Amino acid sequence: MRIFVCIKVVPDPERASEITLDPQTKTVRREGIPLVINPMDKNALEAALQVRAQQGGEVTVVSMGPPSVEEVLRQSLALGADRVALLCDRCLAGADTLATARTLAAGIEKLGGADLVFCGAESADGGTAQVGPQVAALLGMAHAVYATAFSLRDGIAEVTVKTEDGEKVLQGGLPLLVTVSREINQPRGIRFSEIVKARKKPFNVFTAADLSLAETCIGEQGSPTRIAGIADAKMERRGEILEGEPEEAVAKLMTILRREGAI
Amino acid sequence: MIDFRFTEEQDMLRTAAREFAEEVIAPLVPQMEETDEMPEEILRGLGERDFLALGIAEEYGGVNLGHVAKMITIEEVSRVSVAVGMMLQVMHLGIEPIVAFGSPEQKKKYLPKLASGEHFATVGVTEATGGSDPTGIETTARLEGDNYILNGRKVFITNAHVAHVAVVLAKTDEKEFSAFILSKDMPGFRAGRWEHKVGMKGCDTGELIMEDCVVPKENMIGKPGDGLKVCMKAISEVGRAGMAAVGLGLIKACLEASTKFANERILYGKPISRLQGVQFKVADMYLDYNAGMLLSYRAAAMKDRGERCDVEMAMAKYYVTEAAVKAAKLATEIHGGYGVMVEYATQRYLRDAAVLNPSAGTGDIQRIVMARAALS
Ligand SMILES: Cc1cc2nc3c(=O)[nH]c(=O)nc-3n(C[C@H](O)[C@H](O)[C@H](O)COP(=O)(O)OP(=O)(O)OC[C@H]3O[C@@H](n4cnc5c(N)ncnc54)[C@H](O)[C@@H]3O)c2cc1C
Ligand SMILES: Cc1cc2nc3c(=O)[nH]c(=O)nc-3n(C[C@H](O)[C@H](O)[C@H](O)COP(=O)(O)OP(=O)(O)OC[C@H]3O[C@@H](n4cnc5c(N)ncnc54)[C@H](O)[C@@H]3O)c2cc1C
Numbered sequence: 001m002r003i004f005v006c007i008k009v010v011p012d013p014e015r016a017s018e019i020t021l022d023p024q025t026k027t028v029r030r031e032g033i034p035l036v037i038n039p040m041d042k043n044a045l046e047a048a049l050q051v052r053a054q055q056g057g058e059v060t061v062v063s064m065g066p067p068s069v070e071e072v073l074r075q076s077l078a079l080g081a082d083r084v085a086l087l088c089d090r091c092l093a094g095a096d097t098l099a100t101a102r103t104l105a106a107g108i109e110k111l112g113g114a115d116l117v118f119c120g121a122e123s124a125d126g127g128t129a130q131v132g133p134q135v136a137a138l139l140g141m142a143h144a145v146y147a148t149a150f151s152l153r154d155g156i157a158e159v160t161v162k163t164e165d166g167e168k169v170l171q172g173g174l175p176l177l178v179t180v181s182r183e184i185n186q187p188r189g190i191r192f193s194e195i196v197k198a199r200k201k202p203f204n205v206f207t208a209a210d211l212s213l214a215e216t217c218i219g220e221q222g223s224p225t226r227i228a229g230i231a232d233a234k235m236e237r238r239g240e241i242l243e244g245e246p247e248e249a250v251a252k253l254m255t256i257l258r259r260e261g262a263i
Numbered sequence: 264m265i266d267f268r269f270t271e272e273q274d275m276l277r278t279a280a281r282e283f284a285e286e287v288i289a290p291l292v293p294q295m296e297e298t299d300e301m302p303e304e305i306l307r308g309l310g311e312r313d314f315l316a317l318g319i320a321e322e323y324g325g326v327n328l329g330h331v332a333k334m335i336t337i338e339e340v341s342r343v344s345v346a347v348g349m350m351l352q353v354m355h356l357g358i359e360p361i362v363a364f365g366s367p368e369q370k371k372k373y374l375p376k377l378a379s380g381e382h383f384a385t386v387g388v389t390e391a392t393g394g395s396d397p398t399g400i401e402t403t404a405r406l407e408g409d410n411y412i413l414n415g416r417k418v419f420i421t422n423a424h425v426a427h428v429a430v431v432l433a434k435t436d437e438k439e440f441s442a443f444i445l446s447k448d449m450p451g452f453r454a455g456r457w458e459h460k461v462g463m464k465g466c467d468t469g470e471l472i473m474e475d476c477v478v479p480k481e482n483m484i485g486k487p488g489d490g491l492k493v494c495m496k497a498i499s500e501v502g503r504a505g506m507a508a509v510g511l512g513l514i515k516a517c518l519e520a521s522t523k524f525a526n527e528r529i530l531y532g533k534p535i536s537r538l539q540g541v542q543f544k545v546a547d548m549y550l551d552y553n554a555g556m557l558l559s560y561r562a563a564a565m566k567d568r569g570e571r572c573d574v575e576m577a578m579a580k581y582y583v584t585e586a587a588v589k590a591a592k593l594a595t596e597i598h599g600g601y602g603v604m605v606e607y608a609t610q611r612y613l614r615d616a617a618v619l620n621p622s623a624g625t626g627d628i629q630r631i632v633m634a635r636a637a638l639s
Binding site: 071073075078189190191192193195196199 | 271272274275276278279282283285286287311312313314316317321327328332336
């Protein structure tokens, strides 16, 4: 079984309050904030490792990012992945979701193609939830999004997915791409013995040329999306002081609560 | 050349240990404070994640990442729970005499289960007659055929109840001290009283009792008379490293709690972190953490290179544990009245810090080691 996991390295979401936007370049200022594996991608990796434990095969991690993500990506080897491919090139910078998906799809093909691909449902920083489905489309596979359960028997996958008003159970054959939500599993922690084993596992870096990708379909150049503007969303609590005697104030409060549909 | 950086692998180890501490240990701290017992999940987790395998060779089921690695992981655990850090450090201390002085048969018999966390270890030296002077112990070991018969009582033993295996110091003659590997399945060997401390709630301290305990001859570590060397080498170079790591974690916790509180607490219309008096306290803690870290990791790196490092460990243990007491006091002060309320962690830090001085040799004993080196 050829199992792939797409992992994005993101600024630690627990320190999201320290992230600011640069209004000039319209990009995220992430200096000084530690990088981590996108939380849902840890669930994606866990799902892949569980399939491998049952069915055998190889788990390959692909990631597009700058050289600085290498140290964080190595954690995926210590968690149990068999190999990592980092797709890293200056000309990949500034990619939107489509250019990102093209690059990841090319990486997966370059490494021999996939029977099963796991992605996070959404990233903690960009959070568009588009990359998974786009990769599936480019690879010509079926996909299921926001999975909360996954099993594979006799080549047939059964996926439970969250929908707006409940959940659905889908069945289908391989190849298949699944994007997972946090509920799907409890990702394992790193065992120190796996850190030692990870020393011998391959960590390869591929450039755009290695992937035979034309500059016009990757990076900023290959990205049809333009960010027109950015704005801070201000969230404020609305406060209202009710004056008067307690009885009067309570009566006013009841009226307001009824009007707002709270009671 | 001096390179003060950790390797990428050591950084990953720190991340992994921190993750375990925050996800598994942190939610159980209130329970430990209340019950003074070590939760099963923590004991199991330490084994599963290979915390106990760090100092053991691969051929005996370990991962052999060395003393710096142990220090990193104990520091990270102690940042969240000094009690768990202390327990973990004494488990390593109990493993060390077998690793350093054990016979191949002893290693094969005991290390694999200690590496996996199926068994836990400790060291029993101290008796009521005085810990600073180990030659004052009264436990005896009398040779009878193929066995030694041990009689005596150890006090203040970390992991007395949770440990399955203990390295115990006993007198094989009036002036002859020997070390033995004891396990709880030996007749006449058991844990005694639970000793309750002011801090480190959840970390087990208690008595070990030997009553006509039958120990096979082959369980002696080294030969008769090697006991003081075996135990003191482990305590001075591994036990003190462990205490330094525990103290570092505690200082880090004090620093983090203090900066968070100082940035959030508003007085005179601004956070108290803008008051110079508060800044000076934070600066002192910050310096102590960094100075203590340099002393401790240098000593651990020497141990990894196989160099003698008892004096360096004495400095690290003394400096860091004293600094931890100071940091806990400063952190409590910065928190004002909140600092002594049970809802805030600072009062726990204060109580935990008080336990650091006597463990693995009092501060005075560390100063004797340093003075001897300085005057020689
Ligand atoms: C604030 C912000 C807003 C943005 N808005 C848009 C927008 O509206 N339209 C647009 O086209 N781009 C947008 N981008 C850019 C977008 O984030 C990048 O294109 C990014 O590379 C992928 O999109 P995502 O983070 O939204 O991924 P998502 O689609 O949310 O990520 C889902 C999963 O895809 C996989 N994945 C995503 N990126 C990678 C990667 N680099 N390597 C490996 N796996 C990966 C992971 O498994 C991840 O869990 C935005 C970026 C930011 C920071
Ligand atoms: C939490 C905890 C865990 C412990 N775990 C273990 C364990 O796992 N295994 C184990 O064997 N022991 C353990 N101990 C025991 C510890 O090693 C001893 O408490 C320590 O060595 C001091 O011995 P003591 O308590 O008998 O004090 P004493 O030796 O009686 O010391 C009393 C005072 O005299 C001072 N003093 C002694 N000698 C000198 C000197 N030469 N010059 C100046 N001052 C001196 C001391 O500094 C101290 O202030 C533990 C102790 C604690 C508190």
